[in-house]
Amino acid sequence: MSQPLAPDPAQAMPARLRALAGLADWSEAPDGAEEAWNAPYGPAESWDPRVRDTTAPGPHGPVPLRIYAPAGRAEAPRPALVWCHGGSFQHGDLDMSEADATARGVAGRADAVVVSVDYRLCDEPPGGSPARAIPGHDGTEIHAPIPRQDVVAAVAWTRENASELGVDPARLALGGTSAGGNLAAAAALELAGQGAAPAASLLIYPVTHPMNPEPTAQEARDLAEMPALFGFPPEKMRSMAEAHLGAPLEQAGPLDFPGLAGPAQLAALPPTYIEVDQYDDLRRGARRYAEQLAAAGVEVACEVREGVTHGHLDKLGLAQAARTMDRMTEVLRAL
Numbered sequence: 249m250s251q252p253l254a255p256d257p258a259q260a261m262p263a264r265l266r267a268l269a270g271l272a273d274w275s276e277a278p279d280g281a282e283e284a285w286n287a288p289y290g291p292a293e294s295w296d297p298r299v300r301d302t303t304a305p306g307p308h309g310p311v312p313l314r315i316y317a318p319a320g321r322a323e324a325p326r327p328a329l330v331w332c333h334g335g336s337f338q339h340g341d342l343d344m345s346e347a348d349a350t351a352r353g354v355a356g357r358a359d360a361v362v363v364s365v366d367y368r369l370c371d372e373p374p375g376g377s378p379a380r381a382i383p384g385h386d387g388t389e390i391h392a393p394i395p396r397q398d399v400v401a402a403v404a405w406t407r408e409n410a411s412e413l414g415v416d417p418a419r420l421a422l423g424g425t426s427a428g429g430n431l432a433a434a435a436a437l438e439l440a441g442q443g444a445a446p447a448a449s450l451l452i453y454p455v456t457h458p459m460n461p462e463p464t465a466q467e468a469r470d471l472a473e474m475p476a477l478f479g480f481p482p483e484k485m486r487s488m489a490e491a492h493l494g495a496p497l498e499q500a501g502p503l504d505f506p507g508l509a510g511p512a513q514l515a516a517l518p519p520t521y522i523e524v525d526q527y528d529d530l531r532r533g534a535r536r537y538a539e540q541l542a543a544a545g546v547e548v549a550c551e552v553r554e555g556v557t558h559g560h561l562d563k564l565g566l567a568q569a570a571r572t573m574d575r576m577t578e579v580l581r582a583l
């Protein structure tokens with residue numbers, strides 16, 4: 249007698265998504281639905297890098313960093329990844345899975361040093377909540393360009409301390425997720441304009457434009473399957489963009505949203521890997537950004553991570569998160 253097939257771990261999130269079909273807000277969900285959605289998909293991966301906290305000097309005060317270095321001695325300087333977590337520019341920290349589990353997983357897989365950046369978070373629009381302050385914060389209202397400048401300071405610190413870290417400064421990549429992907433892309437654009445571009449950019453479901461472009465036919469089909477509560481409609485995009493800017497969305501420039509840059513500015517960027525999530529409105533902007541980079545002559549790869557919503561690297565034990573870290577490792581090993 250034939251045995252039933254084991255569940256495909258790659259289908260775990262689509263199964264949870266089907267349970268949320270038709271919901272526009274968590275308030276409409278049955279009891280326990282949100283807890284079931286957020287439950288781990290499996291155990292954390294087992295990596296044991298050497299981890300330490302430090303700070304980099306920055307124009308707005310010290311920038312907290314967390315360094316993940318593989319255990320053991322390297323025969324040659326390792327590649328480095330300066331990494332920026334997501335959180336809509338207003339949330340997130342170094343302990344979230346998108347930061348900690350990803351840093352551990354990439355450091356272990358790639359035999360690389362990962363420098364995770366606790367950039368300053370933006371305050372909400374007037375009437376909202378102030379940002380989570382980091383130690384040494386002087387009370388200045390936080391908006392662009394401050395978070396990007398924190399990331400640039402982290403890159404400079406990593407290069408200046410390359411010998412102590414055991415890394416090759418010529419093999420330094422810069423990356424991040426969601427809002428952190430925006431900051432990584434914008435910091436790369438700023439550094440490239442100074443003739444100091446990183447060796448590569450790794451942008452995972454990044455925010456590239458202040459508003460989402462029109463979807464392709466395939467994107468529209470995929471997004472029609474996404475519960476509305478995971479969407480990024482225009483009003484949400486505007487709110488997020490204006491929290492980042494501290495100003496009307498119409499004042500945004502290329503160093504706020506790199507998708508606004510022209511071909512000449514983009515042409516100085518390094519090889520770029522972009523990954524988007526199948527069920528994510530932000531894939532539209534990231535895909536468009538990849539098209540802009542290609543038109544500017546930049547080496548770029550843009551891949552769709554099937555079966556997941558925005559933020560999949562923050563899902564503990566998710567099969568697709570492991571595959572994304574595998575792909576990031578390929579980029580770092582090729583430097």
